[in-house]
Amino acid sequence: MQLYNNLSAEERAKLIEQAGKERLTISFYTYAKIGNPEIFRNHLFVAWNELDVLGRIYVAHEGINAQLSVPADHFQKFKDHLDSISFLEDVRLNIAIEQDNFSFLKLKVKVRDKILADGLNDDTFDVTNKGVHVDAERFNTLIEDPNTVLVDMRNHYESEIGHFKNAVTPDVDTFRDSLSIIEEDLKTHKEDKNLVMYCTGGIRCEKASAYYKHKGFKNVFQLEGGIINYVRQVEEKNLENKFIGKNFVFDQRRAERISEDVIAHCHQCGKPCDTHVNCANEACHLLFIQCPECAEKLSGCCSEKCAEIAALPYEEQKALRRGQTKSNMIFKKGRSEVLKFK
Template identity: 35%
Template structure:
């Protein structure tokens, strides 16, 4: 049995003093010895945390005990080691950056697409009157996506609203949106409804939950995750590799960050090219003076930079 757990979760729920909540929540996470990344905003929580099974159990019980987050759906992965090095809990304007900040127009607490459990999504996804829509970024769907899914050429989720016109041709279809854990679909489906799409659905719990409850059937490739694992297996039914090495074209599902920190691009690279280029995406990046040491994983911990005290916000809470 794995010693550690990694929890993926989000919850849209009003937090009145979100900035103070973030500071207090950070202290709580540190008291449990958790690592991970948590975003706190007035609209709710979004996090991935990792720690011992006991610490994660305590964390989930404490979050659920708060009536604001009682309905939070935790996706739990058993891992051999923590999926992060440090713990961060930061206050931001949104728990997923979309640029859709007007609650009078887009508010997942009031209206979203109809939530489909994994079994329901599986039963609907191949129907002729259905379009499967991936609302994730390029680097995410390049390494894995649902078979026959429509993907969008976006670098960040905040670019999603600009693609609505491209989707107009599907207005007479049932739109099944999906993302990693479900959080992006909440706003994506709400925006689609606002723009006049009538039959909008979303995969509850995202790809991760679908892998656990539906075997990941017809999800091709791996699922990108926002921790030091970078990608995880999803499909235990009919897995295939769809991504190719950027450098040689060989099929590979290994995704890394470029070893040049000034590039830091997410891309797929086979082990052979990784060794040859030392984890860089090109010979130019390989020769960069700040190139990081490649250890075969392609995951790099950010090195803290000196703090300019004069520029620190008076609201910043010291760790």
């Protein structure tokens, strides 16, 4: 029984192109008690591999977090399979605003300690005791209330290219960093302010809202379905869009444009730009913002040194990487010292 990928990303991309079928990029999550995540993981892989589902899925004792791509003509079969699983029946599916047939090129279903790393070790913390879910219309009303504090629960490189107007955007690298920082900043307003949170698809707010209720915050709200669902509701109900810029996403697209505002800058020259790229030097792979002019000048790299390495024959690049382990520094998402306008 096949429980792993047998095609490379390049091979899969060619098959998708040859098939000529439209695919849907979808995300969903749910917190649920899963007794044996390994068995559940294998079940999902077998079922979804048959449907040509691709994506990145995390399974843990606390639930599932999925970002995936499914052929449009297999969507109903995929939905039927979800509905056959008790805790996934009628789960909300966030369908991407901008579709890309190549958003995912492999099916990766991984067992993790948690579906969302939070750094918390608190047995009294109940993730199901969450805040109030609000739709786009009520969210718009809440964030206009002077008694509301609106907090972006995403990381700095996400909010840098797009966020809601007047939102607090913590300068953090990870979700676990934001929890304690926000609690400390708002500790004097646990009872007299509305704490309203948002993130990409809702999973971070789901855990954060329960955490802040656990810490004594009285009026905790979260944007149901996150930015993705908000934009869809704004379009369907003809509401005012209060999000400016792009919504960062964790697949090959890297972002969906929500408004025409460009609020970020090229990390190399400072020109208005909100296009994330990964450094073309595979040994670096740094995520940063780069304008077309700088991309041409530095061959898609973050520095002249990386451009020199990327220009070498592939075998020479492999030889340079041999025996070296990737440092966490390469994943600092735009904080490298080589970037003048980070």
